[in-house]
Amino acid sequence: MKKQSPIKRLWELAASQHAGLKLSVSLAVLGVLGGIVPYVVAGQVLTNLFNGVTDFSAYMKACVVGLLGYAVKSVLYSLSLSVSHKATFELLQELREKMLHKLPKLSLGKVTATPSGEWKQLIVDQVESLERPVAHLIPEMTANMVGPLCILIYLIVLDWRMALLSLVSIPIGMFFMSIIMKSYGKQYAGSVQVGAQMNAAIAEYAGGIEVIKAFNQGESSYHKFSEKILANAQYYYDWMKSVQFLMSLSKSILPTTLLAVLPAGYLFYQSGSLDGGTFLTTVILSFSLSGLLMAAMNFVDSLARVGTVVGQIDALLAAEEQQHEKHPISFNKHDIVLDHVSFSYESGEDAKEIIHDVSLSIKDGSFNAFVGPSGGGKSTLAKLIAGYWDVEKGSIAIGGINAKKVPLEQLYNSVSFVSQDNFLFNESIRNNIRMGCLSATDEDVEHIAKLSGCHDFIENLENGYDTIAGEGGTHLSGGERQRISIARAMLKNAPIVIFDEATAYIDPENEVLMQQALGQLVAGKTVIAIAHRLSTITGADQIFVIEEGKIENHGTHQELLEKSKLYQSMWLAHVGAKGGK
Numbered sequence: 001m002k003k004q005s006p007i008k009r010l011w012e013l014a015a016s017q018h019a020g021l022k023l024s025v026s027l028a029v030l031g032v033l034g035g036i037v038p039y040v041v042a043g044q045v046l047t048n049l050f051n052g053v054t055d056f057s058a059y060m061k062a063c064v065v066g067l068l069g070y071a072v073k074s075v076l077y078s079l080s081l082s083v084s085h086k087a088t089f090e091l092l093q094e095l096r097e098k099m100l101h102k103l104p105k106l107s108l109g110k111v112t113a114t115p116s117g118e119w120k121q122l123i124v125d126q127v128e129s130l131e132r133p134v135a136h137l138i139p140e141m142t143a144n145m146v147g148p149l150c151i152l153i154y155l156i157v158l159d160w161r162m163a164l165l166s167l168v169s170i171p172i173g174m175f176f177m178s179i180i181m182k183s184y185g186k187q188y189a190g191s192v193q194v195g196a197q198m199n200a201a202i203a204e205y206a207g208g209i210e211v212i213k214a215f216n217q218g219e220s221s222y223h224k225f226s227e228k229i230l231a232n233a234q235y236y237y238d239w240m241k242s243v244q245f246l247m248s249l250s251k252s253i254l255p256t257t258l259l260a261v262l263p264a265g266y267l268f269y270q271s272g273s274l275d276g277g278t279f280l281t282t283v284i285l286s287f288s289l290s291g292l293l294m295a296a297m298n299f300v301d302s303l304a305r306v307g308t309v310v311g312q313i314d315a316l317l318a319a320e321e322q323q324h325e326k327h328p329i330s331f332n333k334h335d336i337v338l339d340h341v342s343f344s345y346e347s348g349e350d351a352k353e354i355i356h357d358v359s360l361s362i363k364d365g366s367f368n369a370f371v372g373p374s375g376g377g378k379s380t381l382a383k384l385i386a387g388y389w390d391v392e393k394g395s396i397a398i399g400g401i402n403a404k405k406v407p408l409e410q411l412y413n414s415v416s417f418v419s420q421d422n423f424l425f426n427e428s429i430r431n432n433i434r435m436g437c438l439s440a441t442d443e444d445v446e447h448i449a450k451l452s453g454c455h456d457f458i459e460n461l462e463n464g465y466d467t468i469a470g471e472g473g474t475h476l477s478g479g480e481r482q483r484i485s486i487a488r489a490m491l492k493n494a495p496i497v498i499f500d501e502a503t504a505y506i507d508p509e510n511e512v513l514m515q516q517a518l519g520q521l522v523a524g525k526t527v528i529a530i531a532h533r534l535s536t537i538t539g540a541d542q543i544f545v546i547e548e549g550k551i552e553n554h555g556t557h558q559e560l561l562e563k564s565k566l567y568q569s570m571w572l573a574h575v576g577a578k579g580g581k
């Protein structure tokens with residue numbers, strides 16, 4: 001595929017804001033043209049003085065026209081920026097929304113494999129860095145390029161030799177700038193990378209502060225975090241140091257149009273081939289020419305950055321989505337069938353396979369359990385059923401329909417997944433529960449909390465249902481967080497419910513109450529419970545013993561006690577632990 005210019009791609013991404021941006025460019029161009037008027041007028045005034053014109057009103061008129069030109073420039077410049085900023089901030093919001101909508105469409109693995117600091121850098125900081133290219137570069141740089149072109153045409157009309165002379169310093173200045181720009185894209189991409197590493201280190205340091213304190217790892221963790229900050233600073237220092245000489249050369253040579261214009265113009269004047277007025281006018285105009293070009297050059301760095309930023313945004317927007325049909329399916333039942341499913345978290349030939357050729361069948365409305373040693377693949381299988389990843393080998397069918405034929409949204413709506421670490425948002429408990437069903441009223445929320453057995457503890461919190469859960473639910477205990485996430489999942493009222501050690505943090509007394517409440521809430525639904533405490537699943541219709549990514553055995557509690565050695569030993573260990581306690 002042909003590589004597109006970054007500015008062209010940015011323009012495409014900004015499709016919804018074209019009207020505003022075009023208006024802003026037009027205003028900026030008119031403003032720059034207005035800004036040239038005072039230079040033209042000054043040239044004419046000097047010409048008149050040179051020619052000995054004594055009509056005072058002619059000078060006054062020229063002054064008024066010059067001032068008007070200046071006023072037009074100022075007003076149109078402000079207007080242009082105001083229009084471009086409105087369009088830009090709407091565009092940034094739109095891009096962020098698109099990126100946020102994209103995240104749930106990616107497989108969960110892709111999202112969780114990227115540190116949260118990197119997501120923040122991309123969606124917040126990188127998108128924000130488009131403000132300058134879109135709001136300033138598009139209108140101002142265009143205007144600052146059109147302006148010099150108009151001046152040049154005017155200079156050619158006045159005297160083509162002077163026009164050429166006024167350009168002499170520009171290619172030299174541009175040449176030095178072009179050397180810097182050659183490596184700018186690569187350098188900037190590198191700076192984004194070190195910036196992302198720094199952000200990830202900051203997010204990890206802040207997120208892991210509890211562990212750092214508990215294990216007294218403050219110094220070594222801080223060292224790792226400060227190293228990333230220093231690396232970021234060092235990167236910029238080295239980069240700027242490597243370009244400062246060329247940058248200074250370029251910026252000092254570019255505006256020196258007078259070095260050629262003045263002596264050569266004087267010679268032409270002396271030889272009589274250039275009249276004094278035109279000489280002075282061209283001198284003044286060459287000043288304005290270099291001024292505008294210098295202003296345009298200030299945007300060259302933004303221009304070079306656009307490629308990296310747009311590339312990163314595109315990489316996310318074009319990332320492979322989970323491939324599911326779009327047309328909703330109508331389910332008659334919610335049985336689950338896995339047919340020869342194998343799965344690895346990574347892709348590629350040397351990826352480690354976690355689930356090996358698993359086939360199983362779960363009846364509609366039945367209660368099932370996944371048990372087995374730690375790391376055996378219970379959660380992975382449950383998440384595959386919930387549609388968090390698509391399977392490449394084998395198939396998963398719900399209600400007799402291949403999961404890939406079910407639209408992703410419908411699949412997510414069909415399954416409630418309650419894990420050990422369900423995330424709570426930094427909002428009221430009421431809103432956290434309501435996330436299970438956004439249309440639920442306050443009464444619905446309280447009703448489900450009562451049925452899930454957590455109404456009383458919520459009422460006892462400082463502000464009841466209006467208590468703020470804290471970032472990630474940190475204002476609540478682990479057990480409280482779990483009970484709220486269970487209520488949230490119950491409010492969702494999905495036909496398939498998966499509990500991934502959902503009651504692990506709840507104390508035994510409350511766990512029994514919770515289990516009784518849940519038993520009623522999930523009656524008639526297809527339920528899968530992943531449990532380490534085997535006593536909680538002895539009544540299951542079917543128990544699957546999962547070991548090393550395979551089904552070791554399956555059956556009821558009694559059947560497994562008879563035929564599965566692994567289950568027997570797990571049961572004995574469990575009963576022994578309970579007895580000992």
Ligand SMILES: Nc1ncnc2c1ncn2[C@@H]1O[C@H](COP(=O)(O)OP(=O)(O)OP(=O)(O)O)[C@@H](O)[C@H]1O
Nearest residue numbers: 109345346354372373374375376377378379380381
């Ligand atoms: N996101 C991931 N990326 C790569 N490997 C993973 C990921 N999640 C889990 N694994 C690996 O997959 C294997 C199965 O993990 P899984 O969590 O499914 O086991 P489990 O039986 O649920 O364990 P536990 O009872 O301890 O929760 C483990 O070896 C684990 O290291």
